[in-house]
Amino acid sequence: MKTSVFLGTLAVAGLAAGLAGAATLDDVKAKGFVQCGVATGVPGFAFTDASGEWDGFDVSMCRAVAAAIFGDPKAIKFTPTTGKTRFTALASGEVDLLFRNTTWTLSRDTDLKLDFVGVNYYDGQGFMVPKSLGVSSAKELDGATVCIQTGTTTELNLADFFRANSISYEPVPIETNAEATQKYLAGACDVYTTDASGLAATRSTFEAPGDHVILPEIISKEPLGPAVRHGDSEWADIVRWTLNALVVAEEFGVNSGNVDQLASAPTDNPEVNRLLGTEGEYGAMMGLPKDWAVKVVKGVGNYGEIFDRTIGPDTPIGLARGLNALWTQGGILYAPPFR
């Protein structure tokens, strides 16, 4: 009897705690800002500008979530997290969501009790070599010395790739990207391997970027996306559909320049109308205002605008859209319909 009362009390307390922890949206609305976990510094994705403001591809998308909820992309605070602290920061409630070029993997989605709600950048591991090496394919790298960051998935991918092609290599373990750059430029290794976006960003900092080539082989899938805590579907929905809204906005030509005009009256395109809230009550289904997507696009632009501004071909990072182009343009960026 006593035991069952005790267990019952525990269960109720656990349930109450679960409920209290679950309503992230209410917590966020109550405190008036979104607490977003970002990287401590990844070129083009998360960095601080001269005035101390956070900016970058991931950061802009996090601001989009703030814009969806509060109509203001500045209603947000950033917590820089390292590779070691990012998941505990999310699990302990220190941040509301994690937008920190984190690869979506099975174990992270299930075992670590995270919920990945989408992919904002499709990355993959590549190789960079000096042009003078005369190599045009990664399969010609037999016997090469390879600079590789220790303790990452890239290390395992590399071993898999070389074993599958039965060629040998000599790893040069390094800790950080900065160290890798120094070693690679000094000729301590023939090849530098990491995510292709990282390679491009690193190459853009060289004095003579043209002397180095990124080989065509991409040897792994690295879908980078935002993550939220397991078990709060309402909050996950908001982050997921904010991301989808950015993609759909680009697909239908809604950008920060014309969004006000398109939202002022229903247009001929019903999908645009549903996105911008001039038709239906789609915002209310998520507990958001009717014009949430208008604020998102107005605040940070659509997916293509964010990409071009932070990591696109015209920036020093100079990444091409590649896989991250819309599905209508040869990429795999595809958002479910707004209806």
Next chain:
Amino acid sequence: MSKTDTRALAFVSSGTIPPSPPPSSEVGAVHWLRENLFSGWFNTILTLASIAVVVLLVPPIVEWAFLDSVWNASSLSECREKGTGACWAVINERFNQFMFGFYPPHLYWRPILTFVLLFVALAPVLFGSLPRQMLWFSLLFPVVAYFLIWGGLGLEPVESRQLGGFLLALVIGVAGIVLSLPIGILLALGRKSHLIFIKTICVVFIEFIRGVPLITLLFVANSVLAYFFPPGSNLDLILRVVIMVTLFASAYMAEVIRGGLAALPQGQYEAADALGLNYQKSMRLIVLPQALKISIPGIVNTFIGLFKDTTLVVVIGLLDPIGLIAATRADSNWNGIIWEFYVFVGFFFFIACFGMSRYSMYLERKLKTDHR
């Protein structure tokens, strides 16, 4: 006395011969060089090798750091167009960020004032010639500093996350240093106590903390402590870090001071007892002043180590100077710069640590009462 020599003496010296100057090889620069640099074939080789190293290294460094360096540019590529040397422009542009982190710029006067007051508070502690009344301010200073940096009492509040750069390093370092000394003294005395309960607590605490790396304690401060509190009711992260750093330094401090206590001859303790002093008085008047004096080099050593250890907070995502380097390098304008950042940060830490080291030497000379 024999009288064999009867010849008339041709010359009798009427005084001493004036001293002739020493040979040129025995005085001046030449002598010094021969004595110190070229006293043997081995030393000669070492001297020549050292000169070669200096000649090879210094001009390129001076050229890189000063002659060819660029002080005004808005990006690394602009730097590279303007000169081949160091790109100090990035330090120039981000100087305030390196000093204060993301502290609101219109409130910069508050950390600066705190920094000035820090020296006012330290002066009576460090230099005995100043009036003792100033110590009251020193006692009050932690409260004043807290409200100046974090706001409150009518001052605009500033969040911990906005603290960064050298401000953060100083906050953690100074708080750790100031708090760890008294706690360390208490722990050292506790470890020598005859009361078994107190002694056990102190021994367990010291041995546990010394047996765990600081990085582990920082992870505990960042991650594990957060699980203990319900979400939203977080104890401030910097406060957690300061507590952990202080505990860590206190354990080391306790052992350093215990070394000083152990070095004191047993006669001093017995003399204090013989004078009829009770425990507090014998400690305060006889034992501790001598033990602490012996421990000065060790204490300052711990201080310097602690101050440099503050850079470890980068592993939990706090943006101290080292953390800011990563965040700044991620800006595509400045990506690719490495040496300039580390030279700058290293220079700052050198000044701070060298200052502490010189002060400890001054203190040792001043307190040198034995006439050995």
